[in-house]
Amino acid sequence: MVIIRLSRGGSKNRPYYNVVVADSRKRRDGRFIERVGFYNPMARDGAEALKLNLERITYWQGHGAQLSETMSRIVKLNTKGPEGLAAMKKKDLQKSEAKKAKKSAEKAAVIAAAEAEAAPAAEAAPAAEAAPAAEAAPAAEAAPAAEAAPAAEADK
Secondary structure, rough: OOEEEEEEEEEEEEEEEEEEEEOOOOOOOOOOOOOEEEOOOOOOOOOEEEEEOHHEEEEEEEEEEEEEEHHHHHHHHHHHHHHHHHHHHHHHHHHHHHHHHHHHHHHHHHHHHHHHHHHHHHHHHHHHHHHHHHHHHHHHHHHHHHHHHHHHHHHH
16 A cells, blocks of 8 residues: 655754655655655744645545545645644644643652652651650660669679
8 A cells, every 4th residue: 555654854853754655564764656745843934844746645645545644634734825834833832832731740749649648657757766765765764673673682
């Protein structure tokens, strides 16, 4: 089966995608049939971020090629023009910020739970330390008296 999908290029943390027509059995960045455009999600303002040869894409779709989920979204936004692409970037940014906020909230909840567990343990710890000390004190008082008693018997 032939599929139209993104093939990743670029360097670490700086992705650049070629829009390619490829056999679905081939690797993502592997051999392809034809390059029909590109998508640069890191493009600066004023630079071209997306270029698609819609004529070739419709040709391949007419011959049975399927669009990947991401490519169908990108093609739909491309028909809306530059505003569609800007809306997509804005939506992706909001989604990533929401994900970061959720992760930080979960982290704060874990820290609060750990502090809540530590607080009752800290309150119980001084009481536990005081109890062994109280038990040791009567034993210490009894020990000198017991030592004194044998010494008194030895004097007799």
